Structure formats: structure tokens, C-alpha cells
Amino acid sequence: xxxxxxxxLLICQFIGFLSIPISLIxxxxxxxxxxxxxxxxxxxxxxxxxxxxxxxxxxPDEKPIEINVGFLLQNVTNYNVKEGKFEADFTLSYxxxxxxxxxNPHFTNGxxxxxxxxxxxxxxxxxxxxxxxxIFYNYPDLRDYPFDVQxxxxxxEEDDNGIDMIKFIPNNENTNFDSDFQLPGWDVxxxxxxxxxxYYPDRFDYDDLYYxxxxxxxxxxxxxxxxxxxxxxxxFVIMLVxxxxxxxxxxxxxxxxxxxxxxxxxxxxxxxxxxxELPATPYLxxxxxxxxxVYICLMINMVSAWSFFFFKEEKHDxxxxxxxxxxxxxxxxxxxxxxxx
Numbered sequence: 001x002x003x004x005x006x007x008x009l010l011i012c013q014f015i016g017f018l019s020i021p022i023s024l025i026x027x028x029x030x031x032x033x034x035x036x037x038x039x040x041x042x043x044x045x046x047x048x049x050x051x052x053x054x055x056x057x058x059x060p061d062e063k064p065i066e067i068n069v070g071f072l073l074q075n076v077t078n079y080n081v082k083e084g085k086f087e088a089d090f091t092l093s094y095x096x097x098x099x100x101x102x103x104n105p106h107f108t109n110g111x112x113x114x115x116x117x118x119x120x121x122x123x124x125x126x127x128x129x130x131x132x133x134x135i136f137y138n139y140p141d142l143r144d145y146p147f148d149v150q151x152x153x154x155x156x157e158e159d160d161n162g163i164d165m166i167k168f169i170p171n172n173e174n175t176n177f178d179s180d181f182q183l184p185g186w187d188v189x190x191x192x193x194x195x196x197x198x199y200y201p202d203r204f205d206y207d208d209l210y211y212x213x214x215x216x217x218x219x220x221x222x223x224x225x226x227x228x229x230x231x232x233x234x235x236f237v238i239m240l241v242x243x244x245x246x247x248x249x250x251x252x253x254x255x256x257x258x259x260x261x262x263x264x265x266x267x268x269x270x271x272x273x274x275x276x277e278l279p280a281t282p283y284l285x286x287x288x289x290x291x292x293x294v295y296i297c298l299m300i301n302m303v304s305a306w307s308f309f310f311f312k313e314e315k316h317d318x319x320x321x322x323x324x325x326x327x328x329x330x331x332x333x334x335x336x337x338x339x340x341x
Contacts, residue, residue, distance in 0.1 A: 044206035053209035057164040064167040068095045069214050070174030076183050082279050084138050086152055092130045099125035101161055108155040110136035142278055145285040146227035149189060154216045162209040168195045186220040231287050235294050238267050242301045243331055246323050250316040256305040264298045293338025297331045
């Protein structure tokens with residue numbers, strides 16, 4: 001009797017095993033989850049593993065496609081420090097071992113003025129190539145102006161595909177400058193390529209997807225000779241001309257005053273010309289500190305010249321002697337502090 005019962009149980013288990021889907025017996029992954037609609041109107045993937053964003057990969061177990069990014073910078077023109085704007089011509093390439101989804105490069109710190117300024121040369125499943133002319137913006141750092149180093153960045157993002165779909169890998173062997181690349185007035189100091197996973201603050205419900213971003217950075221510095229002859233040398237000449245009145249005798253008081261007061265006006269105009277080329281900053285640039293030292297020197301020289309009006313003639317010789325001994329070294333010290341601090 002017991003043997004018949006055991007035999008029936010074995011038959012039931014065997015029939016139940018046959019009812020299991022063949023896909024699960026073979027080890028195939030389960031079908032991807034479908035989007036779930038909620039009252040807020042935003043569909044999402046109701047799952048514990050993976051992103052819930054409606055733009056996420058429906059199959060969270062699928063590995064992202066690795067894409068090697070190549071970059072050739074051909075030209076940089078019209079760099080405007082005041083606006084932090086420049087134009088760039090470059091070639092962008094995507095290469096992968098697997099067919100890529102639809103790729104649409106988006107420039108997060110720039111824009112393309114016209115549609116024909118981006119041209120897709122190749123659109124193969126595993127290789128894509130674009131030629132681009134675009135305008136980009138960067139915030140300049142002018143603390144060391146006119147010896148400043150500026151960083152120009154080109155940021156490229158695939159906002160149609162998240163990090164669960166694609167993975168950017170910088171192709172260092174194919175990241176280069178064109179053979180005749182030049183940037184007039186600037187010297188290229190370094191280049192850097194980084195890959196970031198960018199997260200946007202919630203734009204809608206279940207907006208939890210990260211997006212891959214490729215960043216090409218180029219550090220440029222002004223030529224030192226140009227900075228010296230356009231900023232430091234004119235400031236030093238203004239101070240030197242003002243200082244020349246110190247060696248004039250007290251009898252030449254009018255000439256002494258005429259050598260100092262006009263130089264103050266010249267310094268103000270020169271400083272105004274410098275700041276017209278720069279944006280407003282919450283800090284003092286190196287050129288501002290230099291001009292502050294020039295203003296202090298000019299005021300000291302003017303006080304020295306006008307002091308002859310406030311003291312009797314018998315003290316003029318003493319003022320003249322002490323002025324020649326004290327004021328020139330003091331001017332040099334103040335000018336040096338403004339130049340190097």
C-alpha cells in the first residue's frame with residue numbers, strides 16, 4: 001500500500017517538473033521587466049536591483065557596452081577671456097566590440113550654432129565618427145593674471161544612454177592635437193581626459209539614472225614675455241617717471257609736482273585699460289595688486305613733492321636729502337611686493 005502512494009507522489013513531481021518553462025531549465029535570463037505606470041504619470045521599472053528610471057536598461061543584468069572614445073583637436077579660435085568663450089574644431093570617434101545603441105553626442109558646456117556644423121562621417125554599428133565645430137564656455141581663473149593658466153574643457157555626454165547601457169573608456173592612443181595646431185598668444189601646458197558618471201537632480205519622479213560624460217581638458221598659459229611687456233613694464237615706467245621728481249631741487253617745485261600728478265592719471269587710465277579685457281571678479285588679480293602698489297608709490301611721491309608747501313624754507317634742504325634717501329628704496333620695495341605677492 002505504501003509503495004503505491006510513494007509511486008504516485010513521484011509521478012506528480014515528474015509531471016510538475018515538465019511544467020517548468022524550458023527557458024528556466026536552460027539557464028536563460030528572465031524576460032526584462034516592463035515599465036509600470038503610476039498615478040504621477042511617469043512610468044518606471046518596479047525592481048529592487050537596477051535603476052528605476054524610464055530611460056534605464058530594461059534588463060539590469062546586461063553589462064554595459066564598452067565604448068572607446070577618440071578625440072582629435074584640430075583648432076581653437078576666438079578665445080575670449082572676458083566671456084570665457086572659445087570655438088573648437090575636432091573629430092570625435094566611438095569604437096566598440098559590440099553594436100552600439102543610437103548615439104547622439106551632447107555638449108554640456110557648449111552648443112552648435114547650426115546643424116551642418118556637426119557632420120557624421122561614419123555610422124557603423126561598432127564605429128561612429130563625427131566632425132564638429134562648436135562653441136564652448138569655461139569660467140576663467142584670473143588670480144595670477146597676467147601669468148594666468150586657463151583651462152579649456154570640452155564636455156561630451158550621451159544623455160540618451162545611461163551608464164547601464166554604455167561605458168566610456170578614453171582612448172589615449174587616439175587622443176591628439178592636429179599636426180599644425182596652434183593657439184596664438186598662448187602656450188599649451190597640459191592635456192587631461194576624464195570620464196565621469198554625471199547625476200542630475202531629480203527632473204521627474206524616479207529620475208535616478210547616471211549618464212556617462214567624457215571631458216577633455218587643455219591647460220594654456222600666456223607667454224611670459226608678453227605679460228611682462230604689456231603689464232609690468234608700463235607700470236614700472238609710470239612709477240619711475242613719478243620718482244624722477246625726487247632728484248629735483250626744491251627751487252624746481254613746479255616741475256616736481258608736474259612729474260607726479262600726471263602719472264597718477266596715467267596709472268588710472270592704464271589700469272582701466274587692463275580691466276576692460278577681463279570679467280568682473282570677486283578677488284584681486286595679480287595685475288590689480290601691482291597697480292595698487294603703483295598707486296601707493298605715486299601717492300608717496302606726491303606727498304613728498306607737496307611737503308615743500310607745508311614747511312618753512314629752512315627745512316626744504318632736509319626734506320630734499322631725506323626724500324632722496326628714503327623714497328626710492330621704499331618705492332622699489334612696495335613695487336616688488338605688489339609684483340610677487
